[in-house]
Amino acid sequence: MADITLPSGNTIPNLGLGTWYMGEGRSGRQQEVDALRFGIEYGARLIDTAEMYGEGEAERITGDAMQGLRDHVYLVSKFYPHNAGYRQVIQACERSLQRLQTDHIDLYLLHWRGSVPFNETLEALYQLQKDGKILEYGVSNLDVDDMEEFDQYDIKGLCATDQVLYNLARREADFALKPFLDQRNISMMAYCPLDQGGLLKDRLLNQIAQAHQATPAQIALAWLLQRPGVIAIPKSSHQDRVKENLDAANIQLSASEITLLDEAYPVPQSARQARIHVR
Numbered sequence: 160m161a162d163i164t165l166p167s168g169n170t171i172p173n174l175g176l177g178t179w180y181m182g183e184g185r186s187g188r189q190q191e192v193d194a195l196r197f198g199i200e201y202g203a204r205l206i207d208t209a210e211m212y213g214e215g216e217a218e219r220i221t222g223d224a225m226q227g228l229r230d231h232v233y234l235v236s237k238f239y240p241h242n243a244g245y246r247q248v249i250q251a252c253e254r255s256l257q258r259l260q261t262d263h264i265d266l267y268l269l270h271w272r273g274s275v276p277f278n279e280t281l282e283a284l285y286q287l288q289k290d291g292k293i294l295e296y297g298v299s300n301l302d303v304d305d306m307e308e309f310d311q312y313d314i315k316g317l318c319a320t321d322q323v324l325y326n327l328a329r330r331e332a333d334f335a336l337k338p339f340l341d342q343r344n345i346s347m348m349a350y351c352p353l354d355q356g357g358l359l360k361d362r363l364l365n366q367i368a369q370a371h372q373a374t375p376a377q378i379a380l381a382w383l384l385q386r387p388g389v390i391a392i393p394k395s396s397h398q399d400r401v402k403e404n405l406d407a408a409n410i411q412l413s414a415s416e417i418t419l420l421d422e423a424y425p426v427p428q429s430a431r432q433a434r435i436h437v438r
Contacts, residue, residue: 160204160408163388165319166344167295171266172233173384174408175205176401177350177394182213182220190396195224197398199231203405207322207348207392208259209237209270210251215258222260234259235266235348237299237322240273248283252292266319267293271300278312285315295319299348303335310343318345320390325349327379328358333426341388348390352383363423367416373407380407382420 162170176198181191195206208221218236225232236259242251252267267287269280284296298309299322306321321340325332326349340347353376358364364375371378376393383391384407393404412420 160202160405161384163346163390164344165295165346166317167319169295171295171319171346171390172204173390174203174380174405175207175233175235175390175392176203177392178206178208178212178217178221179350179394180212181208181394181396182216182218187396188216188220191220192223194396194398194401195221196228198401198405199224199228201402201405203401204231205233205235205390205392207235207350209268210242210255210258211237211239211270215254218255218258222258226260229261233265234261234263235268235322236264237268237270240269240271240275243269243273243275243280243283245279245283245286248280249287252287256292263291264293266295266297268297268299268320268322269301272298272305276312277309281309281312281314297321297345299323303339306336306339316343318343320346320348322348322350322392324351325383325389326352326354326358327364327382327420327424328354330424330426334428337388344388346388346390348392349383350392352391352393353379361423363419367412367419370416371410373410374403377403377407377410378412380404381410381412382417384408385412385417 160174163173208217236255238251287293297318297320301321323332358379359375364378368375368378383389395401
């Protein structure tokens with residue numbers, strides 16, 4: 160695992176654990192806590208969650224998993240667009256802190272764009288920074304047009320990341336969004352890095368995996384981890400899969416392998432094709 164330097168000068172790990180869909184059923188709760196706990200103990204240094212996931216339950220699961228290990232985790236959470244007003248952001252953050260059982264969130268993101276003006280949301284994020292409740296701020300699911308507008312209102316110019324759908328099969332962000340982020344040293348956090356399993360039967364990925372004595376999932380993650388400025392947050396509730404995902408950090412793809420993957424999964428060539436997906 161490597162670190163990425165943010166506009167603030169602070170760093171963020173380029174591989175972590177996702178929690179999307181966690182907390183949606185009581186029967187699997189302990190398994191989800193155990194999987195996250197195992198991941199932290201195995202070396203994961205980042206967990207991504209959100210108040211939306213399980214309507215706060217994923218944050219509670221994350222808080223339970225971090226007990227005694229909070230200092231080892233770079234913690235990311237997100238707030239709903241309907242909580243993006245000044246007072247609402249402050250209150251949403253307080254609720255998340257309680258669920259997460261911590262006194263600060265390392266990176267706090269607007270989950271997607273709603274009707275609240277960016278300048279009002281940013282004022283709240285700046286205040287939370289001043290109060291020590293969050294260390295960094297950023298966004299999620301913003302396409303390049305929205306990012307350009309957000310950037311205009313961000314008087315600090317310290318947006319840390321844009322979290323978007325991004326994987327080998329979904330490279331819409333490469334058309335215009337990632338070049339914009341790269342120019343401003345803003346990281347890109349990739350959710351659904353395995354295309355929700357859709358990549359795992361790919362023949363080329365399997366061939367490359369065999370050459371590395373790895374799995375197709377590990378090759379898909381290794382491709383992401385060798386992309387400058389990209390953070391991958393695969394999710395799993397199974398400890399063996401968590402280990403597999405984290406071990407992808409040990410795989411180094413050759414230039415020729417990356418070329419083959421890029422040719423098999425090209426970047427969209429029009430703005431219409433490159434509209435990013437929002438979730």
